[in-house]
Amino acid sequence: MMVLTVVLASACSTAVDGTPVADPRATRVGQPGGPVRISFMTSVGDGYEDLLTEYQSQHRGVTIELQKVQPDAYYAKLHTMLAAGQAPDVVVVGEEYRATLFDQPDLFADLAEVGPADVDPKQWPDWKYEGGLGKDGTWFGYGMDSGPLGMAYRTDLFAAAGLPTDPAQVGNLFRSWDSYLAAGDQYVRATGKPWFDSAAEVFTARQNQLDTGYYDRDDNLIIENNADIKASWDAVTGAVGRGQSARLAPFSAEWFNGFRAAAFATAPAPYWMLALIKTNAGPENAGKWAVADTFPGGGANWGGSYLAVPRQSHAAAQAAAFAAWLTAPEQQVRLFRTTGSFPSRVGALRSSELRGTTDPYFATKETGRRYADLAGKVTVAPYRAPRDSRVQTEAVWPALQAVEQGTPPDAGWQQAVDKARSVN
Structure with missing residues (x-):
């Protein structure tokens, strides 16, 4: 690569609804100037193309090379490129992979060192900023999108069971996991039908509110001794035993059809799930689904991503800008x-455009404001060890599904623990 001259651009901030945002011209001393090509790898369908065109038009001499990879091949390719010393200058790191990647301190540049000087951690909620840190506190990822959790519910099924349908009143039912499951018992008694979609969905939503889950911060497997995880297991499997679960494997054909067929009355719903509800519940159920203002146990996040700059980048400061x-x-x-x-920056969560967004499909139409408020209730960035997602998908979820199919909860728990040990 050609030798690039050193420039220091002047700082000049802009704002969204009065909130200052970073100006990429406010760069560190030592940022390369002059013509530069920045490679950016992301998944197919992320929708960045128009923004990249705009960035290049505003930054003469900067060319963004977009590398689009199929989602199911993205992380395998990223790992291969990082190992070969051929990584792009900017990459997307999803929430489920941040532990695997950010816990390897030699892979990514410290954004506190190479990033624009006026990018401040406080421009993100604490939990989102903390999710972009490595174990040693190094800042590896700028928070991009997020997945604040709401609880979706069917207003017509609630009404038929004698439960309130107004979101404020429903919020009282959802103020805690105990009250949520108590309402589920009432619903099952009144209708004889399931309350939630699957044990795995409810268990995962609860787990996303814990500071540590299957592993401690030294990456020791603690599933067997984590009292909070065991309490979640007992609560969820107890509800399964009382008929609350529709026993549908998440993202299976039966689960997708369950939204249309009124197979359950509630489902934990990150913002990104609203599109799935609309598509799978179909136009005949428009106006029947709603999202409560309150999520059991406070706030939680499920999903989202970060932008990171591999340490091997030859234009790390330009890439960080x-x-x-x-x-x-x-x-x-x-x-x-x-x-x-769905955004993750404080300024975006406060923006009038986001908060004014409505969706007439839902009985609670003000989806933008509702989810921005739910994002404001998130307080925890759960610690994720590198094998965390494998324990969840290979050990815990199958064990929960086994309980839904008749395995006693204690035997299911032992199944989860034994499989977690083998995964570990």
Whole structure:
């Protein structure tokens, strides 16, 4: 690569609804200047193309090379490229992979060192900023999108069971996991039908509210001794035994059809799930689904991503400036508008456009404001060890499904623990 001259651009901030945002020109001393090509790898369908065109038009001499990879091949390719020393300059790291990647301190540049000087951690909620840190506290990822959790419910099924349908009153039912499951008992008694979609969905939503789950912060497997995980297991499997679960494997054909067939009355719903509800419940159920203002146990997040700069980048400061611009509130709101990607920056969560977004499909139409408020209730960035997602998908979820099919809860718990040990 050609030798690039050193420049220091002047700082100049812009704002979204009065909230200052980073100006990518406010760069560190030592940022390369002059013509530069920045490679950016993301998954097919992420919708960045128009933004990249705009960035290049505003930054003469900067060319963004977009590398789009199929979602199911993305992380395998990223690992291969990182190992070969051929990684792109900017990459997307999803919530489920941040532990695997950010816990390897030699892989990514410290954004506190190479990023624009006026990018401040406080421009994100604490939990989102903390999710972009490595175990040693190094800042590896600028928060992009997020997945605040709401609880979706069927107003017609609630009414038929004698339960309130107004979101404020429903919020009282959902103020805690105990009250949520107590309402489920009432619903089952009144209708004889399931309350929630699957044990795995409810268990995972609860787990996302814990500081540590299957592993402690030294990456020791603690599933067997984590009292909070065991309490969640007992509560969820107890509800299964009382008829509350529809026993549908998440993202199976039966689960998707369950939204249309009124197979359950409630489902934990990150913002990204609203599109799945609309598609699978179909137009005949428009106006029947709603989202409560309150999520059991406070707030929780399920999903989202970060932008990171591999340490091997030859233009790390330019790449970090581009990542800062792409994660700024203006761009997050634009991606929300065009792709439904829910923002994570404080300025974006406060924006009038986001908060004014409505969706007439839902009985609670003010989806933007509702989920922005739910994002404000998240307080925890759960610690994730590198094998965390494998324990969840290979050990815990199958054991929960076994309980739904008749395995006693204690035997199911032992199944989960034994499989977690083998995964570990």
